[in-house]
Amino acid sequence: xxxCNMVIVQVRRRADVCYPSGMGEPYMGGLTPSNFNALQxxxxxxxxxxxxxxxxxxxxxxxxxxxxxGEVYSEHNDPADPDNYWVTRLGSTSGxxxxxxxxxxxxxxxxxxxxxxxxxLVTNFDIDGIHYDYIRFEGNTEGYNPTSVxxxxxxxxxxxxxxxxxxxxxxxRRDQVSGFVRQVYARVQAVKPNVKQSGAFVx
Numbered sequence: 001x002x003x004c005n006m007v008i009v010q011v012r013r014r015a016d017v018c019y020p021s022g023m024g025e026p027y028m029g030g031l032t033p034s035n036f037n038a039l040q041x042x043x044x045x046x047x048x049x050x051x052x053x054x055x056x057x058x059x060x061x062x063x064x065x066x067x068x069x070g071e072v073y074s075e076h077n078d079p080a081d082p083d084n085y086w087v088t089r090l091g092s093t094s095g096x097x098x099x100x101x102x103x104x105x106x107x108x109x110x111x112x113x114x115x116x117x118x119x120x121l122v123t124n125f126d127i128d129g130i131h132y133d134y135i136r137f138e139g140n141t142e143g144y145n146p147t148s149v150x151x152x153x154x155x156x157x158x159x160x161x162x163x164x165x166x167x168x169x170x171x172x173r174r175d176q177v178s179g180f181v182r183q184v185y186a187r188v189q190a191v192k193p194n195v196k197q198s199g200a201f202v203x
Contacts, residue, residue: 005055006057006128007042007059009039009060011038011039011062014066015068017039019037019121023113026072039060039127040125043126046058058127058128058129059128059131060121060127061133062121064114064133069100073101076110082146086109087101087102088148091141095161104148104176105180111176111179118130122195128195128196130184130195130196131198132197133200135201136201140165143173149161
């Protein structure tokens with residue numbers, strides 16, 4: 001009635017979801033029943049063109065990196081196991097973690113997981129787009145996951161923690177975020193090139 005042709009609906013909040021996740025991410029709270037496939041219900045309603053109704057696009061709003069220190073966070077938060085320690089930090093050795101348990105795309109295994117979590121939406125649901133929220137580090141002191149810092153130091157022949165003010169390290173962190181978006185985009189183009197990508201950005 002108001003000529004809206006798309007909805008952007010949050011379906012992945014803090015590594016919890018409102019659909020059956022192929023990655024095993026838990027259902028978010030507040031659903032009735034607790035395993036309600038709200039995403040499929042929205043797609044069914046929005047794509048229904050019976051009786052002359054117009055098709056409405058469904059774009060899936062996903063908080064890209066935050067975990068809320070929930071179930072997924074607890075599965076990948078062992079500092080003694082670098083391959084399975086994915087949280088971003090404010091300093092790789094002595095710094096604290098992000099308060100919301102945000103994952104660090106500079107960790108290759110974490111990056112792979114995040115890409116697969118978003119491709120799960122593309123491959124298993126007839127969605128029209130993915131909309132990223134918090135698609136960034138939340139402060140210039142973040143991005144110090146130990147594995148990411150080790151990769152950075154190896155790349156540039158350095159040691160220790162890079163200064164947060166380093167232009168080279170700033171670019172490194174931007175590149176890790178961009179790498180996530182590029183990987184999802186390339187894989188979307190291979191399977192469903194009609195699916196769009198957008199974001200909620202802070203400038």
